[in-house]
Amino acid sequence: MSEIRQPKRLVDYQAPAFVIEQTLLRVELDPVATRVYSKLKFRRQTAGSLWLDGQALQLISIRLNDAPLGEDAYQLSDKGLAINEPGDVGILEVVTQLNPEQNTALEGLYLADGVYCTQCEAEGFRRITYYPDRPDVLSVFTTTIVADQAQLPFLLSNGNKIATEQLADGRTAVTWHDPFPKPSYLFALVAGDFDVLADRFVTASGREVVLEFFVEKGKGRRAAFALAALQRAMRWDEQRFGLEYDLDRYMVVAVDFFNMGAMENKGLNIFNSKYVLADEQTATDNDYYHIESIIGHEYFHNWTGNRVTCRDWFQLSLKEGLTVFRDQEFSADMASATLSRIDAVKLIRTAQFAEDASPMAHPIRPEQVLEMNNFYTVTVYDKGAEVIRMLQTLLGRERFTAGHQLYLERHDGQAVTCDDFVQAMQDASGVDLQQFRLWYSQSGTPEVSVTQVYDAAAQQLRLTLTQHTPATADQHSKQPLVIPVKIEILQPQTKLRQQALLVLTAATQEFVIAEIATAPLVVWLEDFSAPVKLHCQYTAEQWLSIAAQASNGFARWDAMQQYWSLMLRQALRSNELPQLSTELLAFYRQLLRQPLQDLALTAELLQLPDFETLAGQYQPIPVDALLDALQHLTLQLATLLQDDFSYCYQQLLFAPYQYQQQQVGQRALRGLCLSYLAHTDAGEELVEQQFQQADNITDQLAALRAGQSAVLAANDSRLSRLAERFADDVQVLDKYFSLVATLPSEQVFTKLEQLTAHPAFSWKNPNRVRALFSAFSLRNPQQFHRADGQGYRLVASVVARLDAVNPQLAARLITPLLSWQRYDQHRQQLLRQLLQQLASGSAMSDDLYEKVSKSLT
Numbered sequence: 001m002s003e004i005r006q007p008k009r010l011v012d013y014q015a016p017a018f019v020i021e022q023t024l025l026r027v028e029l030d031p032v033a034t035r036v037y038s039k040l041k042f043r044r045q046t047a048g049s050l051w052l053d054g055q056a057l058q059l060i061s062i063r064l065n066d067a068p069l070g071e072d073a074y075q076l077s078d079k080g081l082a083i084n085e086p087g088d089v090g091i092l093e094v095v096t097q098l099n100p101e102q103n104t105a106l107e108g109l110y111l112a113d114g115v116y117c118t119q120c121e122a123e124g125f126r127r128i129t130y131y132p133d134r135p136d137v138l139s140v141f142t143t144t145i146v147a148d149q150a151q152l153p154f155l156l157s158n159g160n161k162i163a164t165e166q167l168a169d170g171r172t173a174v175t176w177h178d179p180f181p182k183p184s185y186l187f188a189l190v191a192g193d194f195d196v197l198a199d200r201f202v203t204a205s206g207r208e209v210v211l212e213f214f215v216e217k218g219k220g221r222r223a224a225f226a227l228a229a230l231q232r233a234m235r236w237d238e239q240r241f242g243l244e245y246d247l248d249r250y251m252v253v254a255v256d257f258f259n260m261g262a263m264e265n266k267g268l269n270i271f272n273s274k275y276v277l278a279d280e281q282t283a284t285d286n287d288y289y290h291i292e293s294i295i296g297h298e299y300f301h302n303w304t305g306n307r308v309t310c311r312d313w314f315q316l317s318l319k320e321g322l323t324v325f326r327d328q329e330f331s332a333d334m335a336s337a338t339l340s341r342i343d344a345v346k347l348i349r350t351a352q353f354a355e356d357a358s359p360m361a362h363p364i365r366p367e368q369v370l371e372m373n374n375f376y377t378v379t380v381y382d383k384g385a386e387v388i389r390m391l392q393t394l395l396g397r398e399r400f401t402a403g404h405q406l407y408l409e410r411h412d413g414q415a416v417t418c419d420d421f422v423q424a425m426q427d428a429s430g431v432d433l434q435q436f437r438l439w440y441s442q443s444g445t446p447e448v449s450v451t452q453v454y455d456a457a458a459q460q461l462r463l464t465l466t467q468h469t470p471a472t473a474d475q476h477s478k479q480p481l482v483i484p485v486k487i488e489i490l491q492p493q494t495k496l497r498q499q500a501l502l503v504l505t506a507a508t509q510e511f512v513i514a515e516i517a518t519a520p521l522v523v524w525l526e527d528f529s530a531p532v533k534l535h536c537q538y539t540a541e542q543w544l545s546i547a548a549q550a551s552n553g554f555a556r557w558d559a560m561q562q563y564w565s566l567m568l569r570q571a572l573r574s575n576e577l578p579q580l581s582t583e584l585l586a587f588y589r590q591l592l593r594q595p596l597q598d599l600a601l602t603a604e605l606l607q608l609p610d611f612e613t614l615a616g617q618y619q620p621i622p623v624d625a626l627l628d629a630l631q632h633l634t635l636q637l638a639t640l641l642q643d644d645f646s647y648c649y650q651q652l653l654f655a656p657y658q659y660q661q662q663q664v665g666q667r668a669l670r671g672l673c674l675s676y677l678a679h680t681d682a683g684e685e686l687v688e689q690q691f692q693q694a695d696n697i698t699d700q701l702a703a704l705r706a707g708q709s710a711v712l713a714a715n716d717s718r719l720s721r722l723a724e725r726f727a728d729d730v731q732v733l734d735k736y737f738s739l740v741a742t743l744p745s746e747q748v749f750t751k752l753e754q755l756t757a758h759p760a761f762s763w764k765n766p767n768r769v770r771a772l773f774s775a776f777s778l779r780n781p782q783q784f785h786r787a788d789g790q791g792y793r794l795v796a797s798v799v800a801r802l803d804a805v806n807p808q809l810a811a812r813l814i815t816p817l818l819s820w821q822r823y824d825q826h827r828q829q830l831l832r833q834l835l836q837q838l839a840s841g842s843a844m845s846d847d848l849y850e851k852v853s854k855s856l857t
């Protein structure tokens with residue numbers, strides 16, 4: 001890895017020399033020799049040659065203004081095509097040829113499972129034809145797809161279908177026109193045979209929109225939930241943000257071969273089938289939740305992303321942070337607000353904090369990038385959404401909504417920057433956001449420490465807050481940020497409570513709250529009002545009081561998380577196993593005997609923090625001690641509260657499956673109880689009973705998981721029964737693969753090896769690969785972090801193998817290996833060696849090179 005590859009830098013941005021006013025494409029499909037004829041109407045903006053990106057393409061011909069272009073008039077390289085003197089306006093015609101069948105990177109146009117499909121974001125369009133493949137070149141697209149319609153009945157692209165023509169050779173040519181100018185990353189083309197589920201939506205202003213879902217043959221019924229979710233999302237965006245859909249047709253295609261969750265192509269979303277298909281036999285409550293949220297997310301992009309897009313890819317959070325925020329608000333309204341907040345915060349505290357502590361640390365608006373696909377990160381997306389949420393908290397919902405509206409009105413049809421967004425917020429609200437902008441440029445996890453002094457005589461509460469952001473791999477010096485800290489002040493003696501928002505802007509600040517009559521207890525960082533680590537010196541009893549008394553469900557859950565973190569820290573410090581206090585047992589007993597009305601929250605309160613959340617609090621991470629302590633606590637709770645778990649479990653009756661919040665809560669709490677009961681004498685019987693009696697996969701998986709973590713005798717038999725029953729159903733097989741991958745024993749290695757030979761497994765399918773290996777590296781800490789290095793070696797070998805097949809996937813999978821500095825000396829050495837081996841191996845993709853090289857410097 002001695003060569004240095006040059007990243008692109010935000011500071012080097014230059015506007016394009018040419019715009020493409022119209023893009024005409026004719027795509028003649030063929031598995032190994034697809035021909036793409038493009039006709040581009042260009043117009044000069046500034047001086048310079050006409051640059052067209054192009055990668056892995058075979059150039060067949062070029063014509064400029066109706067005449068062939070001589071070889072001295074252009075330069076061709078493996079990155080693209082430069083036309084030296086194209087004039088100020090003109091028509092450029094380029095013919096290219098590509099091989100969709102061989103395209104296992106799943107970027108550009110590919111053929112998998114008999115379906116032609118595209119993925120162009122971020123820079124995939126350049127694998128289809130030579131083009132200024134950058135988000136600030138917006139063009140009106142007209143696309144003709146030519147294919148044999150007997151084999152490929154559906155030929156789809158963006159916008160409206162304007163013509164169908166039978167060709168003399170028996171093929172069909174279907175033409176689509178998208179009236180909205182768009183960057184090439186939003187282009188899409190699909191050709192295949194599907195089941196279609198269709199309905200309509202009437203917008204607030206009375207326009208009728210046709211909604212169509214295209215899914216694998218035989219699975220049409222499973223798209224019903226997603227279709228209904230789309231209708232809810234469309235209504236919600238009208239009501240919450242005043243935004244209507246703008247085309248006459250909205251299509252969603254579900255495919256099994258897809259690198260990520262979904263893609264918001266204008267009028268033609270392409271989805272990973274995992275986030276469309278659902279019925280009670282094959283999708284869990286959690287799957288339903290994510291389907292609704294991702295359907296919403298892609299739909300919301302129609303305004304935040306498509307109508308107003310990014311000037312350059314450094315601005316990715318402009319559309320992603322904002323759209324994740326919008327989908328979170330949607331989920332909070334559709335499902336449980338408390339649970340959706342808990343879900344989002346868990347992700348920040350695990351993956352995002354870990355990213356800040358890793359060699360890949362970057363601000364939500366990165367400053368340099370080698371491979372853009374590496375920056376579709378939890379930082380850009382989820383911390384980006386937290387930044388938007390802070391704006392809403394600081395400005396208030398009304399002014400925030402006005403700012404959102406101003407942003408879209410002001411920039412409709414443009415490609416803009418994060419600064420433009422903040423400016424619109426500032427202009428609409430009249431609030432100075434100068435210092436707030438630092439959230440876009442500064443990376444890292446701020447740490448906020450709080451102390452409080454209550455002066456009974458003066459009835460005053462003095463709160464002192466200090467902030468500090470530790471250096472990150474990419475940035476050494478840090479400045480104070482604007483940090484909104486929501487608090488609730490409880491007065492346990494009088495049951496009085498009040499809320500306040502403290503806005504921390506300096507390194508240290510004091511806030512005085514008057515008229516506090518009795519000794520208060522402060523609930524800090526309510527709703528996780530800023531993406532920070534909060535340090536507060538409460539005792540275990542104080543955390544338990546908050547968990548029992550805070551008015552906000554999220555705050556109660558958070559207090560329990562802090563409680564357990566404290567218990568574990570104390571135990572690890574004194575080298576002992578943690579013990580359960582009578583207060584904790586009494587609180588848990590109470591929750592089990594009289595659950596809160598919100599059963600899902602009750603389950604969350606009874607759940608120990610996961611390994612990753614805890615790991616983020618240590619440097620180095622005491623892997624073995626943490627895992628031992630967690631296991632010990634689980635067993636202690638199971639033993640000491642067996643009767644109470646059992647009582648609660650028996651009260652929760654099975655009802656015919658519906659995805660509905662009360663039932664979701666019941667199943668969550670039932671699963672939680674079973675996860676403890678599995679460790680008792682009654683475990684085997686209860687687990688088997690739930691597995692057999694359940695009419696849905698949520699309860700069945702809960703039983704399988706409970707059995708697995710308690711290492712019950714009949715686990716293998718249950719797993720085989722599941723695998724046999726769903727032998728042809730990849731939606732369930734993926735869950736089976738993941739379950740096997742999380743087996744907490746050395747046997748997992750043999751089983752993983754066997755499963756790579758399973759008829760449904762393919763190295764070319766990202767869903768299958770992730771089901772096995774991401775599940776292993778992210779959710780089997782015990783075996784992944786084995787001190788003998790077997791877990792790390794397995795993941796490294798998978799990464800090496802995949803890099804040639806699908807670099808994007810390889811680069812995702814390597815993430816857990818990068819942060820070697822976070823572990824003890826021994827593990828550091830194991831990891832570093834593996835990374836060095838990877839680096840010295842054969843040519844690495846840019847995707848992998850960027851991550852490995854950062855990790856090793």
Ligand code: B3K
Nearest residue numbers: 121122262263264373376
């Ligand atoms: N915009 C796409 C993600 C594209 C990822 C490219 N590697 C999905 C989304 O965020 O909605």
Ligand code: ZN
Nearest residue numbers: 297301320323
């Ligand atoms: Zn998105």
